[in-house]
Amino acid sequence: MYVFDLSDPTVNADPFPAFARLRQDDPVHWSPAMKAWIVTRYDDVKGVALNTEDLSANRLTPFFKSDQTQARGGVENLARYLTHWMVFQDPPEHTRLRRLFTRVFTVASVEALRSTIEQSVTALLDAMELKAAEGAPLDWISDFAYPLPATVIMDLLGVPREDLRRVKVWSDDIALFIGSAQAAADKYARAESGAKAMAEYFRGLIDERAAAPRDDMMSRLVSARDERESLSTDEVVGTCILLLFAGHETTTNLIGNGFLYSMKFREQWERVRADASLIPAAVEEWLRYDGPSGSIARVVARDLEFHGRTLKRGQRIFAFLNAANRDPAAFADADTFDLGRDPNPHLTFGHGIHFCLGAPLARLEAQIALQHLVERVPGIRLAGGTPEWHDSLILRGVKALPVRLR
Numbered sequence: 001m002y003v004f005d006l007s008d009p010t011v012n013a014d015p016f017p018a019f020a021r022l023r024q025d026d027p028v029h030w031s032p033a034m035k036a037w038i039v040t041r042y043d044d045v046k047g048v049a050l051n052t053e054d055l056s057a058n059r060l061t062p063f064f065k066s067d068q069t070q071a072r073g074g075v076e077n078l079a080r081y082l083t084h085w086m087v088f089q090d091p092p093e094h095t096r097l098r099r100l101f102t103r104v105f106t107v108a109s110v111e112a113l114r115s116t117i118e119q120s121v122t123a124l125l126d127a128m129e130l131k132a133a134e135g136a137p138l139d140w141i142s143d144f145a146y147p148l149p150a151t152v153i154m155d156l157l158g159v160p161r162e163d164l165r166r167v168k169v170w171s172d173d174i175a176l177f178i179g180s181a182q183a184a185a186d187k188y189a190r191a192e193s194g195a196k197a198m199a200e201y202f203r204g205l206i207d208e209r210a211a212a213p214r215d216d217m218m219s220r221l222v223s224a225r226d227e228r229e230s231l232s233t234d235e236v237v238g239t240c241i242l243l244l245f246a247g248h249e250t251t252t253n254l255i256g257n258g259f260l261y262s263m264k265f266r267e268q269w270e271r272v273r274a275d276a277s278l279i280p281a282a283v284e285e286w287l288r289y290d291g292p293s294g295s296i297a298r299v300v301a302r303d304l305e306f307h308g309r310t311l312k313r314g315q316r317i318f319a320f321l322n323a324a325n326r327d328p329a330a331f332a333d334a335d336t337f338d339l340g341r342d343p344n345p346h347l348t349f350g351h352g353i354h355f356c357l358g359a360p361l362a363r364l365e366a367q368i369a370l371q372h373l374v375e376r377v378p379g380i381r382l383a384g385g386t387p388e389w390h391d392s393l394i395l396r397g398v399k400a401l402p403v404r405l406r
Contacts, residue, residue, distance in 0.1 A: 114364065140259055
């Protein structure tokens, strides 16, 4: 009997044959290796995202209350701050937090970042060309795909750019926990350390904003505490950590993965070079084909029947977005990378009440990046090597991509 196990490096590198097998033969699959249910069909994944009655997004509270947590050592800061993340909340608490957040994260605030994104893309490509001229090796992830969304979200929040390096260390450590890393033995200790350091860092900045507000999102979050539906200090700290983490981790993966396949399927890259009007559609295909969010996680809130299986209260479910996005029942030629695909109803940003609020910003960053790339360095290519994928059930991305500009 087949058992899906993403800790297998071969499966992690290319999970799509396994996804196809599960969609066909076992769409609601119990994996004893992962101690969770695996859902892979498009309609079922959408159903998981919509089901707030039987399934809970709050997978952290049961974990932190379990006896096993104590055996792993202290996770006080993870429990204190990450449980305030909207993505881990159910209604009505999710409704309250999302309503408050949408007051400060508006369409206008995203569009106001366009010039910042343009300037950042130009500066990063300038730096890459200088490195290339000096004969230094280039890595698409560390030289471009990571610093672009990281600096954009730091500017949006009001975090000093010079703190980028230490913020990355903390974020990488938190990612081991949030992404449900399968192989990292010390992930809890590292994630706790990262959460503690980042929380202390943000508390200092929040105190500064309380005394002297600025024109940034952190100041607006702080001021929201004084309204009728207030945010507590821990909620502001937690939301800042969420914004900084989610605002760059997934977009880094989007730009990294999309670029990887655009280089692999070179004829698609040339299509966009020849017709810039394809850029919005191309980014949607970047999101669909091997998207930045591998799965959404839920906990069974009450026993239910699903495709003839009995899911017990307290069991975990991983609904794999990337499996749904390759379902031939939802997409023609689902395994074909088509940068002109239309329509493209992918589920990468989720569905329902937890639909990603950062979707417009991620799209804008990726579109601007792609436009500048095809115009400025159309001959860019991979410089060899086999990409190594991050160890994560939730986040989907490569660690490095060596490139040549010409």
